Amino acid sequence: MKKKLAAAVVMLVIMASATACSKYMPQEKPVQSASKEPAQETQQKAELPTEDRAGNKIEIPENVEKIISMSPSNTEIIVALGLGDKIIATDKYSRDIEGLPEGIPYFDMMTPDVEQLVALEPDLIIASGMSKKDGNDPFKPVKDLGICMAYIPSSSSMDGIYEDIMFLANSLHAKEKGQELVEGMKVKIDEIKKLSANVKEKKTIYFEIAAMPNLYSFGSGVFLNEMIEIIGAENVFKDQEKWISVSDESVLAANPDVILTNVSYVENPTEEIKSRAGWDSMEAVKNNQVFYIDNTSSSLSNHNVVKALQEIAEAVYPEVYVK
Numbered sequence: 001m002k003k004k005l006a007a008a009v010v011m012l013v014i015m016a017s018a019t020a021c022s023k024y025m026p027q028e029k030p031v032q033s034a035s036k037e038p039a040q041e042t043q044q045k046a047e048l049p050t051e052d053r054a055g056n057k058i059e060i061p062e063n064v065e066k067i068i069s070m071s072p073s074n075t076e077i078i079v080a081l082g083l084g085d086k087i088i089a090t091d092k093y094s095r096d097i098e099g100l101p102e103g104i105p106y107f108d109m110m111t112p113d114v115e116q117l118v119a120l121e122p123d124l125i126i127a128s129g130m131s132k133k134d135g136n137d138p139f140k141p142v143k144d145l146g147i148c149m150a151y152i153p154s155s156s157s158m159d160g161i162y163e164d165i166m167f168l169a170n171s172l173h174a175k176e177k178g179q180e181l182v183e184g185m186k187v188k189i190d191e192i193k194k195l196s197a198n199v200k201e202k203k204t205i206y207f208e209i210a211a212m213p214n215l216y217s218f219g220s221g222v223f224l225n226e227m228i229e230i231i232g233a234e235n236v237f238k239d240q241e242k243w244i245s246v247s248d249e250s251v252l253a254a255n256p257d258v259i260l261t262n263v264s265y266v267e268n269p270t271e272e273i274k275s276r277a278g279w280d281s282m283e284a285v286k287n288n289q290v291f292y293i294d295n296t297s298s299s300l301s302n303h304n305v306v307k308a309l310q311e312i313a314e315a316v317y318p319e320v321y322v323k
Contacts, residue, residue: 054151064123071128073300129153188306199232206256231313259284264295291315
């Protein structure tokens with residue numbers, strides 16, 4: 001599962017696109033009227049989003065009891081909202097996520113069996129932008145039959161992740177739990193930001209998300225780049241944008257202080273990096289500053305990115321962040 005998830009995750013992050021919309025962010029609770037029951041009912045209906053995270057108009061059913069989630073990032077959020085029991089099917093890369101009902105079917109997110117999806121009679125299907133990466137929409141036949149489809153492209157920032165969580169929380173009448181997840185993330189990030197004031201030297205980082213011979217990394221406009229900045233370090237490719245293909249010559253020229261990798265489809269990825277011809281001339285390799293970061297939490301844009309953030313912080317600046 002790890003190797004399959006890793007390969008899928010690399011594709012997800014490389015091809016992902018982001019959207020921004022603040023209307024799903026946590027808001028102050030309105031003062032309830034004297035008649036509590038009607039006010040609560042009105043508030044719930046008003047909170048249902050009318051657009052998905054890709055900007056498509058949607059009509060989410062008032063009562064969603066049967067959910068199909070077609071990406072591991074969204075599956076993890078739904079489970080964290082306490083609604084895993086409503087998931088009746090998901091994509092095959094979500095198979096090992098804890099909290100899913102036993103015996104549910106698993107689909108290919110790129111070429112799902114539409115007849116089987118429809119036969120499950122879902123109230124809501126949630127897909128990622130990855131499913132439309134080739135310009136085709138494999139779920140169009142499902143939408144044409146009147147089943148509600150919501151797309152959530154992978155977000156490129158922490159703010160975007162907060163909004164993704166709140167979109168799902170509002171769609172499923174779990175606003176309070178969604179706010180709890182978002183606030184938990186913010187508390188953890190604020191703790192790290194405060195500690196970053198103790199960073200005395202801004203280290204440079206090369207973060208590898210795909211190994212030789214086809215190296216991939218990222219520049220600005222990616223949540224991982226934001227995470228590097230949060231801990232007080234600097235991405236060597238910050239002047240480029242989004243997910244990028246890089247050459248070993250460009251990495252050697254950048255001469256990073258630290259190398260991070262979340263590649264899990266290679267046996268012992270840190271040792272593989274250190275064994276590459278010519279890479280022993282880099283400061284990171286000479287000083288044994290090559291570290292593995294958990295693939296799942298650093299690849300899926302949801303509440304679990306704070307786990308990867310802590311790992312990155314401790315790897316790069318153990319003197320500041322290790323308790």
